[in-house]
Amino acid sequence: MPELSNAAMERIMRKAGAERVSATAVAELAEAMEEYGTRLSKEAIELVRHAGRKTVKKEDVKLAARRSGPI
Amino acid sequence: MPELSNAAMERIMRKAGAERVSATAVAELAEAMEEYGTRLSKEAIELVRHAGRKTVKKEDVKLAARRSGPI
Numbered sequence: 120m121p122e123l124s125n126a127a128m129e130r131i132m133r134k135a136g137a138e139r140v141s142a143t144a145v146a147e148l149a150e151a152m153e154e155y156g157t158r159l160s161k162e163a164i165e166l167v168r169h170a171g172r173k174t175v176k177k178e179d180v181k182l183a184a185r186r187s188g189p190i
Numbered sequence: 191m192p193e194l195s196n197a198a199m200e201r202i203m204r205k206a207g208a209e210r211v212s213a214t215a216v217a218e219l220a221e222a223m224e225e226y227g228t229r230l231s232k233e234a235i236e237l238v239r240h241a242g243r244k245t246v247k248k249e250d251v252k253l254a255a256r257r258s259g260p261i
Contacts, residue, residue, distance in 0.1 A: 122198040122201055122202055123194065123198060124195075124198075127193040127194060127195075128227070130193055131193055131224065131227045131228055131231055132231045132234075132235075132246060134228065134231075135228050135231035135232045135235060136231075136232065136235050137231060137234075137235050137238075137246050138244045138245070139244050139245040139246065140245065140246045141245055141246060141247050141248065143247065143248035144234070144245075144246045144247050144248050144250060144251050146248070147248045147251040147252055147255075148227060148230060148231065148234075148251050151226075151227075151230055151251060151255045152223050152226060152227045152230075153202065155222075155223060155226045156199070156202045156219060156222075156223045157202055157205065157206050159219060159222060159223075160202055160203045160205075160206035160207075160208060160219065161206045161207065163203075163208075163215070163219075164203075164206060164207050164208050167208075173209045173210050174209070174210040174211065174212055174215075175203060175208050175210065175211045175212060175215045176212050176214065176215050177212065177214035177215050177217070177218045179215060180215050180218040180219050180222065181218060184218075184222045
């Protein structure tokens, strides 16, 4: 499930202060971030259904992120 | 800090089961995912420095993700 580009992952790591980054670390970050995004999305979709709606709105993602606790 | 594309965010949400997705929800997901990625990266970089290395490796990201707890 490679939705996130290596270039984006590397920029995020460099912005965070990384000096050198291995290719496998980049891939690992992409996987962890995508997993997190999928989990948030599923949580948001549950909230949407609970509210009797069909469209995922900003507030659903926000609440899902809050519910997911400290990361 | 827009590193993640809207198209990728929308694909992640659709894969997770979303029927319809608002543009602001897509932006919100990008922000939450990038925040998570930044936090993981900083945590990984701390582990790298602690180990006296300069290169972030896969294992650093993995351990950072585990330390960040359930998401």
